[in-house]
Amino acid sequence: MSGNAALGEAAVLAGCTCYFGYPITPQNELTEHMAKRVPETGGVFIQSESEIAAINMVLGASVAGARAMTSSSSPGISLKQEGISYLAADELPAVIVNMVRGGPGMGNISPAQSDYLQATRGGGHGDYKTIVLAPASVQELADLVPVAFDLADEYRNPVIILGDGMLGQMMEPVSFDNIKPKKDYPKDYILTGAKGRPSRMIRSLLFDTKEEEEHNWKLFRKYQRMEQNEVRYETFLIDDAEMIIIAYGIAARIARGAIKRLRQENLKVGMIRPITVWPFPMKVIQEAAQQVSDFFVFEMSTGQLIEDVKLALNGKGHIHFYGRPGGVIPTPLELSRIVSRHCYLAQRRKK
Amino acid sequence: MKQIYARPKSLKEAHFHYCPGCGHGIINRLIAEVVDEMGLRDTVICVAPAGCGMLLYNYFDIDTLESAHGRGAAVATGIKRVRPENLVFSYQGDGDLAAIGTAEGFHAANRGEPITVIFVNNGVYGMTGGQMAPTTLHKQVTTTTPLGRDSNLAGHPVKICEVFALLDGTSYLERVAVNKPSAIIKAKKAIARAFQHQLKRTGFSLVEILSPCPTNWKMSSVESCKWIDDVMSKQFPLGIIKEVTC
Numbered sequence: 020m021s022g023n024a025a026l027g028e029a030a031v032l033a034g035c036t037c038y039f040g041y042p043i044t045p046q047n048e049l050t051e052h053m054a055k056r057v058p059e060t061g062g063v064f065i066q067s068e069s070e071i072a073a074i075n076m077v078l079g080a081s082v083a084g085a086r087a088m089t090s091s092s093s094p095g096i097s098l099k100q101e102g103i104s105y106l107a108a109d110e111l112p113a114v115i116v117n118m119v120r121g122g123p124g125m126g127n128i129s130p131a132q133s134d135y136l137q138a139t140r141g142g143g144h145g146d147y148k149t150i151v152l153a154p155a156s157v158q159e160l161a162d163l164v165p166v167a168f169d170l171a172d173e174y175r176n177p178v179i180i181l182g183d184g185m186l187g188q189m190m191e192p193v194s195f196d197n198i199k200p201k202k203d204y205p206k207d208y209i210l211t212g213a214k215g216r217p218s219r220m221i222r223s224l225l226f227d228t229k230e231e232e233e234h235n236w237k238l239f240r241k242y243q244r245m246e247q248n249e250v251r252y253e254t255f256l257i258d259d260a261e262m263i264i265i266a267y268g269i270a271a272r273i274a275r276g277a278i279k280r281l282r283q284e285n286l287k288v289g290m291i292r293p294i295t296v297w298p299f300p301m302k303v304i305q306e307a308a309q310q311v312s313d314f315f316v317f318e319m320s321t322g323q324l325i326e327d328v329k330l331a332l333n334g335k336g337h338i339h340f341y342g343r344p345g346g347v348i349p350t351p352l353e354l355s356r357i358v359s360r361h362c363y364l365a366q367r368r369k370k
Numbered sequence: 371m372k373q374i375y376a377r378p379k380s381l382k383e384a385h386f387h388y389c390p391g392c393g394h395g396i397i398n399r400l401i402a403e404v405v406d407e408m409g410l411r412d413t414v415i416c417v418a419p420a421g422c423g424m425l426l427y428n429y430f431d432i433d434t435l436e437s438a439h440g441r442g443a444a445v446a447t448g449i450k451r452v453r454p455e456n457l458v459f460s461y462q463g464d465g466d467l468a469a470i471g472t473a474e475g476f477h478a479a480n481r482g483e484p485i486t487v488i489f490v491n492n493g494v495y496g497m498t499g500g501q502m503a504p505t506t507l508h509k510q511v512t513t514t515t516p517l518g519r520d521s522n523l524a525g526h527p528v529k530i531c532e533v534f535a536l537l538d539g540t541s542y543l544e545r546v547a548v549n550k551p552s553a554i555i556k557a558k559k560a561i562a563r564a565f566q567h568q569l570k571r572t573g574f575s576l577v578e579i580l581s582p583c584p585t586n587w588k589m590s591s592v593e594s595c596k597w598i599d600d601v602m603s604k605q606f607p608l609g610i611i612k613e614v615t616c
Contacts, residue, residue: 037452063451067444068477075441075474079417079448082435083456087448105438210433210449212456214412220427222418222436 022157023187026116026180027052029164030088034201035114036062037087039076041069043095044128045184046118050090070095074102074115081111082221084209086168086201090116092184093134094125096142103177104143107238108223110208112171114164115149116180118187121346129346130185132270135323138181139297146235148242150249151179151297153267157191163294165198170249172204174241181296183319185269185348251294252303256282260289262313262362265304265328267293269348270318276351277358284355286362288315296324304331313365315339315358319348337365378402380411382431391591393548393581394422397490398429400548400558401459405432408565410457417446417460422496426461440471443478446485457568459486465495468504468528475530482539482573486564489530489576492583493602500586504528507605512586531578531611541573543611547580547603549595556608567616580606 020028027049030038038053050066057064063080067073073089080087091099096117106113119134121127141147150170154160163180171178210219225231255275257263266274271292281288291307293300304314314336316325321344328338339361343349377383380402386395405414414432418424420439427434437445442460450458467475467489475487494512495501501514505527509518531543542564546557557579564575580602582594589597 037448039448065447065451065481068473071441072444072447072474072477075437075444076448076451078437078441079435079445079450080452081448082445083415083449083452085452101438102441109435210415210435211453212411212413212415213431213433218431218433220434220436222424222427222434224420224424224427224436 020157020193021048021188021190022160022182023048023118024052025157025161025193026164027056029161029195029198030114031056031060032195032198033086033165033168035086035088035168036060037077037080037085038063039065039067039073039080039087039089041067041073041091041095043092045120045130046090046092046116046187048187049116070098071101074099077113078102078106078109078111081106081113082109082210084206084211088114088116090118092118092120093122096134096137100143103149104145104147105223106177107147107149108145109221110175111221112175113177114167114171114180115177116182119181119183121344127346128184130183130269130319130348131344131346132183132268132319133323133344134181135296135318135320136326138179139299139327147238148245148297149177149179150174150245150295151181153181153294153296154186155268155271155292157186157189157193160186161193161195162197165201169202172202174245175208176241181268183269246298249295250298250300250302252300253292253294254303255290255292257289257291257307259287260311261287262315262358262365263307263311264288264290264315264317264358265324266290266317267296267324273349273351273354274317277354280351280355281358281362284359286359288358288362299327299331301331304328308332308335312336313339313361315341315361317341317354320344378406380405380432381429384429386429388422388425389585391582391584391594392422393492393579394425394490396548396554397488397557397579397581398426400554400561401488402430404558404562404565408562410565413455414457414459415449415453417442417449417458419460419462419466421463421466423461423463423490440466440469441474442466442471443483443485443487444474447478447483450483450485457565459488461488462490463496464491464493464503464505468530476534476537479534479574479576480537480539482541484568484571485574486568487576488561489578490581491578491606492581494583494586496583496586507601527605529606531576534576535612539574540576540612541614542567542575542616545578545580545606545608545611547598547608549580549582549598570616572614572616578606
C-alpha cells in the first residue's frame, strides 16, 4: 500500500469522520482514498475550492465535535497556516498532514524536508505550537495517525504529520492492527446549539490585552506540558557510538542504511531519530553528548534541523552537517561516504 | 397585562455599542427575534466574521464561533456537514464576502450548502476606518478612494446576489435594507424566509442587507438612511433576486 493510502486508511480506522482537501502532488492518493472511504463510513468528504477553505472546513467540523483532517504539500500548507493559527488559538483539535516537496515557491514535486522550521515553529502568525510527528516508514505513518488524533483531542490543539513525497508514494506492506478504537475525550466545548445549557462562544479575538496575555500564557503552559510528556524518539546503535547522526523521517531511513555500511567499516556510528520534531527530543541528545562529541545532522534541506540540535547541545560537541535540498534523494552509499570522511577527520582531531 | 415587546431570548443583557446610526444593532436584533420566533435558539450555530460584525459575540446568546476574515462560509460548511440538524448561519460584511472570502462564499453557494449567509453591505470597510470595499459605489469617497471610486482603476461595485443567482446551488437570495421601519419589517421576513429554506434543505440561502454606516460615510444617521434609498439601492436593487420552490 502507498504511504498516502495507508495514512488515509489509518485515519478512517482511527475515527476520522471528516476529510477536507484540495489536490496537490505528491499527496493525492490520500485525498483520493478519503473520497472513497470516508463516505463509505458515513462521514464527510469535500474536495474544497482551496487549501484555505479546506482548513476552515476542518475548523468548522472540529468545533462541531468531529475528528477532522486535511492534508496537503508544502505550498498548500502555507495557505493552511491561517487556519492552523486559528485552530491553535481556539484550542480545537485537528490533524494536518504535510507531504513535503521541494520548495520554496512552487518548487517541484520531489521529496524534501524543507518545511521543518515552518512546521516546528508554529508556522502561522502568533505564539503557538503544534505537535509534529515525523514517521520514517509506511507502517509508522499508519501507526502515528491514531496517535496524532489522540494527541489533538488530548490537548485540543492541531497536530501535524510531517512526511514527504517519498514516504507518501512508496509502497510497503502495512498492518493496521495497532489502531485502537478512539478514546472518549470530553467534548464540553463543542457547538451543538445551546439546548439546556448556557450558550458557548469560541473566539480568538480578545480585545482586552490582559485577557489576550492570559490566553497566551495559558497556551504556553499547555505547550510546556507537551514538551514534558510527548517527546518521542528512536535510537539506533548509540551505546558504543563515537559519532551520532541526527535525522528524522525519510532521511533517517537513508541514514539507517548508511550506518549499516559504516559499521561494516568498523566506524562506530549511531543515530538519534526524533519522532516528534516538536517537541524536540533535547534530553536524549544532551545525554548522548556526555559520551559523544561528534554529531552529524543529515536532512533533505539546506539545514533546518541543525538549529534544534544546536539548541540541544548548547555549545557542547561538534556539529557536522550534510543536506541535499530541492527534492534530491541521497543514497545510503553517498551518505556513508560523507560520514566516514567526517569520522576520520574527527579521529584526527582527537589525536 | 400582555407583554407585546421584550428583549429577544437570543440576545444577552447587554447594550449594543456599535456606532450611532449603524445598522448592525438592528440586524443583530432581527436575527435574534427570528431565531426566537422560529423556536431555533436551541439548535442555531452562528459563525461570526472579522470586522464590526464580529462584535455580535457581545450580544448573541447563542452558540457562536468566530471565523477568520472571509472564511465564514467554509467554516459554516464544516459545521453544517457534521450537524445537519442544526441551523447554521454566517454573518459577513461586504469586504468579507465580496473580497477576501469570495471563493469560500461562491463555492459554498455553488455546492448548495444548506447554510444561510447574512450579508451586511454598507459599502465600506467599517472597522478598519472606512476604506473602499468591493461594494463601494462609483465615485463614492472613502479613505482609499479620496477622489471617489474610479471604476477605471478600482473596478465596479460587486453585486453578490446577482452573481450568486447564476449558481445552481442557490435557493434563496434577497436584498433588503434596514434604513426605515417598512424596510426593517421586510428584512426580518427575508431572514425568516432564508432560515426556512435552510430547514427545508433547498440549497444555499443569502440575505443581503443594505446597512447604514454614518461614521464612515461622514453623514448623519438621517442622511445615511436617505442615501440608501436615493443612491445605494439604485446600484443594489432591493427585492427577491432568486427563490426556488421551498
